[in-house]
Structure formats: C-alpha cells, structure tokens
Amino acid sequence: MDFELKTLNVAAAASEKCDAIVLLVGEGFKPGKDALSALAGEALKARHLETKPGRLLQAYRAAGIAAARVVLAGCGDGSGKRVQAAVQAAVGALRTSGVKRLVICLPADAQEDAVRAAVSATAESTYVYVATKSKPEGRELERVTIAVADATRHRAAFTAAKAAANGIEFARELGNLPPNHATPTRLGEEAKKLAKAHGLKVEVLGPKEVAKIGMGSFMSVAQGSDEPLRFIVLRYNGAAASEAPVVLVGKGITFDSGGISIKPSQDMDEMKFDMGGAASVLGTFRAIAELKPAINLIGLIPSCENMPDGRSVKPGDIVKSLSGQTIEILNTDAEGRLILCDALTYAERFKPRAVVDIATLTGACVVALGGVRSGLFSSDDALAQALLDAGDTALDPCWRMPLDDEYADGLKSNFADVANVAGRAGGAVNAAKFLQRFAGAYPWAHVDIAGTAWKSGGAKGSTGRPVGMLVQFLIDQQGTAPPKAAKAGAKRKKAA
Structure with a gap:
C-alpha cells in the first residue's frame, strides 16, 4: 500500500479524485461553506454524528463531493490516541467496500501524533494475511492520502510512521x-x-x-x-x-x-x-x-x-x-x-x-x-x-x-x-x-x-x-x- 502526505484543506479534499474520503471531526469542529464540512456540520447539528472516537456516519454520492463514499468519523480532542481509534473504525468500515484510493482528512490543528496515528491505524486495519491460503484475498486499498493543513511541517513524522508501518507489517x-x-x-x-x-x-x-x-x-x-x-x-x-x-x-x-x-x-x-x-x-x-x-x-x-x-x-x-x-x-x-x-x-x-x-x-x-x-x-x-x-x-x-x-x-x-x-x-x-x-x-x-x-x-x-x-x-x-x-x-x- 502506498501512502502520501498532502497539503489539503477540507474544501480541496472534497474535490480530490478518490473512491472514498474520511473526514475526522473533532471537538469544536467549525464547518465552512464547502460541501464536505457543511455535511459534517449538519450531521452534528442534527445529532446524527458524535465527536466521540469511533462514532461514524456514512454517506453515498453526496452533492459537491468527488468521492463516491464519505465517512464522517468522530476523533474527540484530535490527539494521536483518539485519531487512532477514529481511523481504525473508519478504515475498518471500508475494508471490504472495494475502495482502492482513500483520502483521510485530519483536523486543521492536527499535530505530529495524529499524523503518525493515521498512518499506523490505516496500515493495521488493512493488513491481510495470505501467505498460506490457497485462494488469498489481497488488500483492496492501494493508495492512501493523508490530508493535512501543512505537509511540510509533518513530513518527518509521516516518513517515520510510514517506515514503522512497513516494519510492523x-x-x-x-x-x-x-x-x-x-x-x-x-x-x-x-x-x-x-x-x-x-x-x-x-x-x-x-x-x-x-x-x-x-x-x-x-x-x-x-x-x-x-x-x-x-x-x-x-x-x-x-x-x-x-x-x-x-x-x-x-x-x-x-x-x-x-x-x-x-x-x-x-x-x-x-x-x-x-x-x-x-x-x-x-x-x-x-x-x-x-x-x-x-x-x-x-x-x-x-x-x-x-x-x-x-x-x-x-x-x-x-x-x-x-x-x-x-x-x-x-x-x-x-x-x-x-x-x-x-x-x-x-x-x-x-x-x-x-x-x-x-x-x-x-x-x-x-x-x-x-x-x-x-x-x-x-x-x-x-x-x-x-x-x-x-x-x-x-x-x-x-x-x-x-x-x-x-x-x-x-x-x-x-x-x-x-x-x-x-x-x-x-x-x-x-x-x-x-x-x-x-x-x-x-x-x-x-x-x-x-x-x-x-x-x-x-x-x-x-x-x-x-x-x-x-x-x-x-x-x-x-x-x-x-x-x-x-x-x-x-x-x-x-x-x-
């Protein structure tokens, strides 16, 4: 699986060409005018989405969003531990959905621990053992983009997390x-x-x-x-x-x-x-x-x-x-x-x-x-x-x-x-x-x-x-x- 780190705000992520997008929604989330954050804002207002880590809300073919599938995932205070739980739940929900390219949009104020957690949780949730199976089912997910406010600031943490994920696998x-x-x-x-x-x-x-x-x-x-x-x-x-x-x-x-x-x-x-x-x-x-x-x-x-x-x-x-x-x-x-x-x-x-x-x-x-x-x-x-x-x-x-x-x-x-x-x-x-x-x-x-x-x-x-x-x-x-x-x-x- 190929990981990339990219500078994308929520509006840009909504236009990214991919099969699915995961938007992490934390405490104090403030929606903008773009379709993706507006969708999350409406879900929060209607109490159909909670920011508690692991809580999910899925949408299909939402207006104004390029991805066919959208997963809104609560991530609490946005710390690494909470992001880990959120990404594990969201990626797990998409595991058998045929998604090959995924964008995970972290909160704008995400720190290095959140970047590391997003990479490790994705790798852990998509691992499939096939070595001794006669009809192995391979990993469907091929490319994951971690969207952050400033990719340059998080590059070192991302690189280390990706290498660690390879070693863990x-x-x-x-x-x-x-x-x-x-x-x-x-x-x-x-x-x-x-x-x-x-x-x-x-x-x-x-x-x-x-x-x-x-x-x-x-x-x-x-x-x-x-x-x-x-x-x-x-x-x-x-x-x-x-x-x-x-x-x-x-x-x-x-x-x-x-x-x-x-x-x-x-x-x-x-x-x-x-x-x-x-x-x-x-x-x-x-x-x-x-x-x-x-x-x-x-x-x-x-x-x-x-x-x-x-x-x-x-x-x-x-x-x-x-x-x-x-x-x-x-x-x-x-x-x-x-x-x-x-x-x-x-x-x-x-x-x-x-x-x-x-x-x-x-x-x-x-x-x-x-x-x-x-x-x-x-x-x-x-x-x-x-x-x-x-x-x-x-x-x-x-x-x-x-x-x-x-x-x-x-x-x-x-x-x-x-x-x-x-x-x-x-x-x-x-x-x-x-x-x-x-x-x-x-x-x-x-x-x-x-x-x-x-x-x-x-x-x-x-x-x-x-x-x-x-x-x-x-x-x-x-x-x-x-x-x-x-x-x-x-x-x-x-x-x-």
Whole structure:
C-alpha cells in the first residue's frame, strides 16, 4: 500500500479524485461553506454524528463531493490516541467496500501524533494475511492520502510512521507464519534477504558455530528438536565506527511445546507466536534501513524450537552458559531466558551503549498487564525513560516493572549458580532478574511482550509490537549521549 502526505484543506479534499474520503471531526469542529464540512456540520447539528472516537456516519454520492463514499468519523480532542481509534473504525468500515484510493482528512490543528496515528491505524486495519491460503484475498486499498493543513511541517513524522508501518507489517507476517514454515532456518533466510535488499550486514550461525562459541544454555533448549538452531547477527551502520551501537536481542522460539515440562494442548497452536521478539527485531531493522538514522545498531536473534524428545533437556539438568555461570533447569518451559542469557553475554563484545531484549517471556506478564502495555524492566533509569517516552509517542506503550534484589532470592539453587525459575509469585519479575545476571556490563532493558505480541480469538494474529516503540526509541537516540555503563562485576553481584 502506498501512502502520501498532502497539503489539503477540507474544501480541496472534497474535490480530490478518490473512491472514498474520511473526514475526522473533532471537538469544536467549525464547518465552512464547502460541501464536505457543511455535511459534517449538519450531521452534528442534527445529532446524527458524535465527536466521540469511533462514532461514524456514512454517506453515498453526496452533492459537491468527488468521492463516491464519505465517512464522517468522530476523533474527540484530535490527539494521536483518539485519531487512532477514529481511523481504525473508519478504515475498518471500508475494508471490504472495494475502495482502492482513500483520502483521510485530519483536523486543521492536527499535530505530529495524529499524523503518525493515521498512518499506523490505516496500515493495521488493512493488513491481510495470505501467505498460506490457497485462494488469498489481497488488500483492496492501494493508495492512501493523508490530508493535512501543512505537509511540510509533518513530513518527518509521516516518513517515520510510514517506515514503522512497513516494519510492523514485516514482523506481523513473520509472526503469523505457521511453525512448519517459520523455522529457525527460515528466520535466518529472511534475515539474509532483508540484509541484501537494504544494505545491511548479516551472519547466520548454525549449531557447530554456536557450540564453538560456547553457548551451552542456548544449545540445551535446541537439543530436543530436529530443526537446527540459528543465531542471527544483523548490523546497521549509520554513524561513525567509533560510536557505540544499540543492541536489540529478540527471542526466536519458533515453536514452544514446553519441552519435557509440556504445555496443555489448549491454545498450544499460539506458541508459534513465541518468536515475536525475533520478528520485532527483524521488523525494526526493516524500518531503520528505510529511515537511515545516524546510529549504529546490532540485532541478535537466538532461534530454535523447544520440543520433547529423547534428547531433550530434562528438569534437574545443569547447563553452562556462555558467561560461565551454571544453570539448574527446573522447568523446561522457562526456555526463553535460557536462549536470551547467552545472547546477552554475546552482546558484550560490541561494547554497546545500551542493550534491549524483547521476548514473549512470561504468562505472568499477561496476568499483570493484559494486552494493553508491554512489561518494561531496566537496570538504567535513563534507558527506561527513553523507552517509556518512545512507547507513548508511538502509541505502543509499556509499563515499568520493579527489579528489587529480593525478587532474585527464589532463583537460588543448591546445585548450580542459579535456577531458571522461582515460585509462581512475581513470575515476570523473577524472569527479568534471571536475565539481569547476564546483562551487567551495559545499560540494559528487558521488554516482556507476552501479552502484546499477538491477539487471540476472532482477531487471532501477530500485532507486530513493539516495533513502533523500538523504531521511535532508535530515532530518538540520534545525537544523544549514551547512558553511563555500569561495572559488570558489580552489577552481576547485585543481581545474584
């Protein structure tokens, strides 16, 4: 789908050649003499239209309006969140109407957040998964014009939103693929194609290379599957070589049966979404390669399946991580942290300014935050605030969770340096405390997307989150001083 940003007032939008026009009507809307705003004014006066976000009124072949279909959509105070709701409702109403060219007319006083929201909401509402359907129905909408009072003023926000939308769609497509398609090998191939198309650097390591490096914890998860593991290293160089990179680490469990600690069969099909962190890293690179910000970026994706087999790791087994720390595996279904910990140790070699890992890590985070906000844990206040701000800007919000030292007490083991699980209480925090042990050499944040990476029920499918937040965070990093790195030994001791 092609987006364009255009300077158009309501009168000019009414004359624009298109199949449909969406006029966002906010609080304090004042109609002019043109046909489109007059139509909205009459509807408001007659109380047939409300400005509450999501409320719609449709018209067909209205006099003086070039578009055959008109949708009047309430957008409240015109903020990004309200515009998002309005555009989702309006575009959703037109989804199967045969509309190919659409004009979305924002309020005259629309700010950057409204422009971003209009683009992201349109892309989200028109996404169609077709990869494995025998008779796929493609996306009908081909061209969307975002009409604003001054296109020049909003150009940067529009460009960033469009790139983020492309990255989100890329992540959604990977996340929605079935697990017999989206194998670790396939993820490696997708990374190579992405790198070739956008001038990125990539390495895809297999079992022999990973064994040589010494990633014993990662390897233990993969050993029960016939699918070979892959460790993907992506690089984007947009700044001077001397500038420390940001490192993104994405959990890439392409199917999670739970291993020997097998999951219940109900909804196990949704465990194909357990590579949502990996998909979000690839989607973020897709967007960053388009935007070309002045930063250096590394992506690390440990990817494998977690399957029950005669070779599978067992509860009670002890493995040695890349950091040298030994881990007692009490529950094989707590596998995400076992592959992430080796990737976090590997990240040290890049001397990063910050490391952010993204993972569908714990059901406990779903219980805590549901599907609205992702869970955010961080050892660095400045990094945490930057991610919170980016999430708010991108309408992809997260919520900071605690990392008190006492939460690590349940991870103590009589037989190894650390256990991979603690009790049920505070499960999302316990998992983050486990990861923190391996992330002491740099400012670190962990984003638990177990509740936000996909939806269930009738709307089942990948959301592409938190690509929007990550892209905005990376844009914001340009020209900023890196957080002050902590001493590795001190941090690890505190997290133990």
